[in-house]
Amino acid sequence: MAAPATLEQALAHADARPGQHTWVHTIVRWLFITVSLTFLAALLLAPLATVFAMALGRGLLPYLESFADPDTSSAVRLTLTTAAVVVPVNTLFGLAAAWAIAKFEFRGKSILITLIDLPLAISPVISGMVFVLLFGLHGWFGLWLQEHDISIVFALPGIMLATMFVTFPYVARELIPLMQQLGNDEEEAAITLGAGGWLTFFRVTLPKIRWGLLYGVILCNARAMGEFGAVSVVSGHIRGLTNTMPLDIEILYNQYDFVGAFAVASLLTLLAALTLIVKTAVERTGYRRR
Numbered sequence: 351m352a353a354p355a356t357l358e359q360a361l362a363h364a365d366a367r368p369g370q371h372t373w374v375h376t377i378v379r380w381l382f383i384t385v386s387l388t389f390l391a392a393l394l395l396a397p398l399a400t401v402f403a404m405a406l407g408r409g410l411l412p413y414l415e416s417f418a419d420p421d422t423s424s425a426v427r428l429t430l431t432t433a434a435v436v437v438p439v440n441t442l443f444g445l446a447a448a449w450a451i452a453k454f455e456f457r458g459k460s461i462l463i464t465l466i467d468l469p470l471a472i473s474p475v476i477s478g479m480v481f482v483l484l485f486g487l488h489g490w491f492g493l494w495l496q497e498h499d500i501s502i503v504f505a506l507p508g509i510m511l512a513t514m515f516v517t518f519p520y521v522a523r524e525l526i527p528l529m530q531q532l533g534n535d536e537e538e539a540a541i542t543l544g545a546g547g548w549l550t551f552f553r554v555t556l557p558k559i560r561w562g563l564l565y566g567v568i569l570c571n572a573r574a575m576g577e578f579g580a581v582s583v584v585s586g587h588i589r590g591l592t593n594t595m596p597l598d599i600e601i602l603y604n605q606y607d608f609v610g611a612f613a614v615a616s617l618l619t620l621l622a623a624l625t626l627i628v629k630t631a632v633e634r635t636g637y638r639r640r
Contacts, residue, residue, distance in 0.1 A: 401619055405612035416613035421589045425598035426617070428509070432594065433574040436514045440570050444521025445563070449555075451522075452529030453537070466523065469516050477515050478583025481508055504586030509594065512580035517573045524566030525559055532558055564632050572625045576618065 406413050416422060447466060451459060469477060483489050485502040495502060502508045536558075540550045556563075578596040585592040589601065595618050602611035 398619060401612055401615050404608055405616040408609055412609050413613050413616075416610040417617070419610065421593065422598055422602075422610065422614060424590045425593045425595050425614070428506070428593065429575055429595040431506075432510055432513050433571055435510055436517060436574045437567060437571045439514060440518045441521050441563070441567055443518055444525055444566060444570075447522040448525035448529050449551075451526050453534060463526075466519050468519075470519050470523075474512075474516050474577065474579030475583055478512050478580035481512055481515075481580075481584050503584050504588065504592060506592070508584035509581050509592060512584045513574050513577050516577055516580050517570045520570040520573065521563065521566035524562050524569070528559055528562040529555075561632060561635070565629065568625055568629050568632065572622060575621055 405416075417426070447462065450456070451463060482503055484491060485495060485508065486492050487496065487503075489503075502511070536554050537550050540554045541547075545553070576596060577594075578600075581594055582597060585594070585597060587593060587597060587601070589598075593601065595614055599611050599614050599618070602608075602614065
């Protein structure tokens with residue numbers, strides 16, 4: 351069959367194809383758009399609007415006074431501190447694990463990949479219970495920790511360990527397929543030309559994976575700030591000491607302090623929105639262009 355000779359004939363040929371610019375096509379398209387928008391409005395926009403409406407229901411002053419509460423301020427600081435420690439550690443782990451898996455062949459490689467995916471497959475509550483069984487008073491190392499006056503469970507180290515466990519796959523799982531796709535050709539060429547391992551990593555590998563790395567860090571940070579299940583088990587719910595923002599929201603809500611609960615929830619929502627904005631900026635800047 352001969353190709354259309356002119357642009358007008360080509361457009362006419364495209365318009366004549368089945369399903370192109372017909373009234374059925376238009377109805378189906380707008381039906382899908384309407385269903386998608388309705389779903390987003392019901393499950394995303396309505397809850398977000400409720401959070402801010404409840405937080406500001408008594409005015410701006412009570413909303414701001416909620417953050418002056420010492421326990422709430424402590425929860426905010428603890429959440430930010432935990433994220434500030436957990437995210438860099440998981441970033442280093444993710445880089446090392448992705449480098450090992452994507453660049454080398456070794457025994458136990460499939461086991462390592464499975465272990466990286468483990469926190470995504472099990473409940474966060476079970477993750478918290480594991481740390482209680484290991485470091486709790488009646489756990490495997492509980493007696494030794496007590497003798498040396500070291501507190502892990504119901505203290506800051508336990509919260510960081512639990513958060514680290516549930517968030518460590520994000521950077522690695524973002525980098526592994528990216529590194530596998532990029533291959534080893536440029537690294538091998540750099541080493542052949544005399545570059546060392548560290549120089550090859552910083553001058554060749556890191557520039558190619560920087561957007562994927564940043565994307566994984568953003569996801570890890572979002573999960574670290576919002577983690578509830580594992581932290582709830584290991585924290586002990588000690589107000590002013592071991593309560594993170596999600597735990598503080600639960601306590602305030604159970605005490606019928608709805609303004610305080612939704613105020614903290616709104617702050618957590620704003621942090622999540624900021625994370626989403628940074629994520630979108632990363633995608634537009636260059637992460638998807640590779």
